[in-house]
Amino acid sequence: MRSARSRRGLTGIAALAVSAIALTGCASEETGGTQTASGTSPGEGRAECSQLTQFGDLTGTEVRVFTSIVQPESDAQQASYELFTECTGAEVAYEGSQEFETQLSVRVRGGNAPDIAYVPQPGLVNTMVATGQTVPAPQPVSDNVDEFFPEIWREYGTVDGTFYAAPLGANVKSFVWYSPSFFEENGYEIPETWDEMTALSEEIAQSGTKPWCAGIESGTATGWTVTDWLEDAILRDQGADFYDQWVNHEVPFDDQAVADSLDRVGGILKNGDFVNGGFGDVRSIASTSFQDAGYPILSDNCAMMRQASFYAAQWASAPSAEGGNAPVVAEDGDVFAFYLPVTQDNGERPVLGGGEFVLAFDDRPEVQAFQTYLSSDIWANEKAEATPDGGWVSANTGLDINLLNSPIDVLSAETLQDPNAVFRFDGSDQMPSAVGAGSFWTQMTDWITGKSTGDALTQIEESWPTS
Amino acid sequence: MSTPEKFLQMGIAIALFIALMSAILLLSSRFKNRSGERLQAAAFLLPAVLLVAFGLLYPALKTIYQSLFDSFGTNFVGTENYQTIITNPDLLVVLRNTLFWVLLTPLLATFIGLIYAVLVDGSRFEKQAKALVFLPMAISLVGATIIWKFVYAYRDNDVTLADGSNPAQIGLLNAMLDGVGLPTFQFLTSPPWNTFFLIVILIWIQAGFAMVILSASIKAIPEDIIEAARLDGVSGVKMFRHITVPSIRPALIVVLTTISIATLKVFDIVQTVGGQFDTSVLAYEFYRQFFVANNQGLATALATVIFVLVIPIIFYNVRQFRRLEAR
Numbered sequence: 001m002r003s004a005r006s007r008r009g010l011t012g013i014a015a016l017a018v019s020a021i022a023l024t025g026c027a028s029e030e031t032g033g034t035q036t037a038s039g040t041s042p043g044e045g046r047a048e049c050s051q052l053t054q055f056g057d058l059t060g061t062e063v064r065v066f067t068s069i070v071q072p073e074s075d076a077q078q079a080s081y082e083l084f085t086e087c088t089g090a091e092v093a094y095e096g097s098q099e100f101e102t103q104l105s106v107r108v109r110g111g112n113a114p115d116i117a118y119v120p121q122p123g124l125v126n127t128m129v130a131t132g133q134t135v136p137a138p139q140p141v142s143d144n145v146d147e148f149f150p151e152i153w154r155e156y157g158t159v160d161g162t163f164y165a166a167p168l169g170a171n172v173k174s175f176v177w178y179s180p181s182f183f184e185e186n187g188y189e190i191p192e193t194w195d196e197m198t199a200l201s202e203e204i205a206q207s208g209t210k211p212w213c214a215g216i217e218s219g220t221a222t223g224w225t226v227t228d229w230l231e232d233a234i235l236r237d238q239g240a241d242f243y244d245q246w247v248n249h250e251v252p253f254d255d256q257a258v259a260d261s262l263d264r265v266g267g268i269l270k271n272g273d274f275v276n277g278g279f280g281d282v283r284s285i286a287s288t289s290f291q292d293a294g295y296p297i298l299s300d301n302c303a304m305m306r307q308a309s310f311y312a313a314q315w316a317s318a319p320s321a322e323g324g325n326a327p328v329v330a331e332d333g334d335v336f337a338f339y340l341p342v343t344q345d346n347g348e349r350p351v352l353g354g355g356e357f358v359l360a361f362d363d364r365p366e367v368q369a370f371q372t373y374l375s376s377d378i379w380a381n382e383k384a385e386a387t388p389d390g391g392w393v394s395a396n397t398g399l400d401i402n403l404l405n406s407p408i409d410v411l412s413a414e415t416l417q418d419p420n421a422v423f424r425f426d427g428s429d430q431m432p433s434a435v436g437a438g439s440f441w442t443q444m445t446d447w448i449t450g451k452s453t454g455d456a457l458t459q460i461e462e463s464w465p466t467s
Numbered sequence: 468m469s470t471p472e473k474f475l476q477m478g479i480a481i482a483l484f485i486a487l488m489s490a491i492l493l494l495s496s497r498f499k500n501r502s503g504e505r506l507q508a509a510a511f512l513l514p515a516v517l518l519v520a521f522g523l524l525y526p527a528l529k530t531i532y533q534s535l536f537d538s539f540g541t542n543f544v545g546t547e548n549y550q551t552i553i554t555n556p557d558l559l560v561v562l563r564n565t566l567f568w569v570l571l572t573p574l575l576a577t578f579i580g581l582i583y584a585v586l587v588d589g590s591r592f593e594k595q596a597k598a599l600v601f602l603p604m605a606i607s608l609v610g611a612t613i614i615w616k617f618v619y620a621y622r623d624n625d626v627t628l629a630d631g632s633n634p635a636q637i638g639l640l641n642a643m644l645d646g647v648g649l650p651t652f653q654f655l656t657s658p659p660w661n662t663f664f665l666i667v668i669l670i671w672i673q674a675g676f677a678m679v680i681l682s683a684s685i686k687a688i689p690e691d692i693i694e695a696a697r698l699d700g701v702s703g704v705k706m707f708r709h710i711t712v713p714s715i716r717p718a719l720i721v722v723l724t725t726i727s728i729a730t731l732k733v734f735d736i737v738q739t740v741g742g743q744f745d746t747s748v749l750a751y752e753f754y755r756q757f758f759v760a761n762n763q764g765l766a767t768a769l770a771t772v773i774f775v776l777v778i779p780i781i782f783y784n785v786r787q788f789r790r791l792e793a794r
Contacts, residue, residue, distance in 0.1 A: 102758070209629070220738065220741050220742055223743070281625075283656065284623055284653075287656045433759055434538075434762060437759050442743055445743050449656065466537075
């Protein structure tokens with residue numbers, strides 16, 4: 001705060017003069033200017049530092065990073081910054097917090113913002129930009145994002161035509177977990193279309209096993225799992241354009257198309273013959289925690305569970321994993337995932353996912369250098385090598401898939417980099433929090449326990465904040 | 468501003484306050500006549516009045532003011548937020564649940580505490596018996612709720628797993644139901660009963676508090692009153708009704724009102740079980756509306772409703788104390 005504001009005061013007149021000159025150049029400035037320091041960069045002459053040497057000698061400076069990524073994942077994050085320090089001389093002060101979302105807004109309001117925050121929701125990026133404390137991304141970051149990321153990722157980091165936040169990591173939500181051995185023993189094929197998946201579910205149900213298991217209990221966030229189901233179904237049924245309109249409330253939340261997709265989901269989740277393997281009836285979905293939901297797959301009590309790539313980390317805590325025999329997550333292992341099938345054959349492969357965005361609150365050279373580093377293919381590959389146990393992937397197309405260390409990460413990266421992939425960010429993370437972290441969750445929970453499709457969607461529509 | 472700077476600022480503010488107060492008191496001590504005494508009294512009262520005004524009165528009035536505006540506090544909407552509270556079906560459930568909480572918790576907790584205090588009074592194991600009931604008081608509400616979540620945990624005993632067994636019952640109550648051959652029950656996700664199962668948690672905690680206070684006041688009943696009653700042939704239930712209860716009336720009122728106010732603010736229990744399945748109460752709904760839904764108008768209206776509901780309890784309390792002092 002002090003640095004930002006006082007410097008703004010000092011350089012105000014200079015900036016006015018400069019911008020008057022700059023404005024003659026272009027009408028709409030989409031990115032921030034690049035700040036550099038004097039001196040020769042320590043990384044001069046090293047190929048992997050080529051993007052960072054332009055920022056000069058940053059020895060002795062520090063970049064303060066605030067994030068929701070905590071132990072154990074934070075170790076790999078910090079290890080991947082070593083190359084940055086070698087190249088520029090700047091140190092990274094890393095701080096992770098479980099209470100990231102609330103803490104960030106408290107700090108920003110209190111004039112104590114970090115230099116960089118890894119924001120896991122596009123909605124929160126917008127909220128933060130609205131505070132006026134953020135700075136646009138510099139040109140090198142913008143160039144990197146153009147080069148390495150699908151166009152849609154740039155849009156998620158853009159507010160009112162100005163590009164602020166480059167993507168960092170990503171996860172894929174459109175996955176169905178299954179047991180390869182169970183499929184093999186019974187001769188089941190991985191379904192390619194939704195209809196095949198329904199047929200397979202019926203076949204498994206007739207054999208006496210419940211085909212699906214699900215759990216949506218997650219404390220005060222109970223219900224988010226169903227929102228992912230619905231978003232995936234809308235993407236597949238109505239396409240990405242409709243999905244964007246629905247997320248931005250350009251079509252009503254309770255549009256007939258949305259109701260149709262929710263009924264499609266209900267065909268699985270509210271079908272007593274299909275759920276809830278190993279736990280009970282449909283209502284037991286509401287009281288089963290999302291962490292426990294997949295474990296019956298290991299004991300052949302259910303065949304499939306739709307859940308994001310990050311569920312890979314849960315298998316190690318399965319009840320059967322005691323005594324050091326954790327389930328192997330691989331195509332020929334105990335559990336693996338397949339892509340949630342499409343509902344129509346138009347050549348597109350919709351991918352629902354999430355990720356973090358790198359948002360800066362200061363434009364000192366070392367901060368801009370760090371943003372540039374994080375948006376490069378160099379960092380993505382450094383991070384892949386720094387994560388020996390897997391559990392990390394990025395939408396960065398410069399990421400070398402051969403460097404990833406776990407089969408599920410490889411599958412996620414292949415899904416994201418597929419030329420036919422149409423990526424869309426988790427919808428509830430983009431909606432106003434009154435819906436995205438409120439009524440959408442609670443109404444979907446009520447929908448599981450018996451509320452009708454029409455009533456649930458209508459109540460979400462009514463709760464959408466006006467103005 | 469960094470943390471040390473903030474502390475420095477706070478230190479300066481406190482020092483200034485002390486200096487100002489000392490100056491006022493010094494000045495007022497110069498006056499020795501009648502009006503000087505008034506001035507002195509006013510000077511002594513000033514800090515308390517100021518703190519109450521800035522710490523309580525101003526926020527309370529501002530909250531009421533904000534409850535007449537929309538969710539961002541920009542447009543005046545009159546009583547619209549209050550209309551929402553009494554018409555929206557979800558919020559009506561919240562009001563209904565709060566009513567259950569406020570009616571049941573104080574009455575049952577006080578009743579159980581009182582009966583327990585009378586029963587163990589003078590018995591051989593009085594100390595140990597009291598300690599057992601008082602123990603839950605030492606547990607935080609969040610901790611207590613987590614304990615009870617395990618008590619209520621649900622596994623369907625209708626399910627036959629692949630290896631032919633039933634799921635292991637990890638919930639104490641459902642294990643009992645399963646043991647006697649009854650179907651297991653979803654204690655926490657079956658409205659409206661789940662609210663009552665949550666109320667049990669608060670009663671479990673507050674009964675100990677009621678028991679300790681009431682036990683102390685039972686012991687303080689003058690021996691001669693009890694002696695006189697005995698000579699008149701009063702004993703057992705009659706003694707309890709006509710001697711014990713009237714004698715400890717002030718303590719009963721204190722316990723009832725204290726638990727009532729604590730119950731109106733109940734938040735931790737509901738938050739810990741997730742606040743869904745129609746279990747929400749006013750304080751939790753206020754938190755959700757303010758910090759999650761960013762609906763300032765509705766949140767402040769809910770806070771005002773809690774405030775209005777507390778007023779009669781406080782009023783009654785104050786009146787009772789006035790009566791007692793007048794005796």
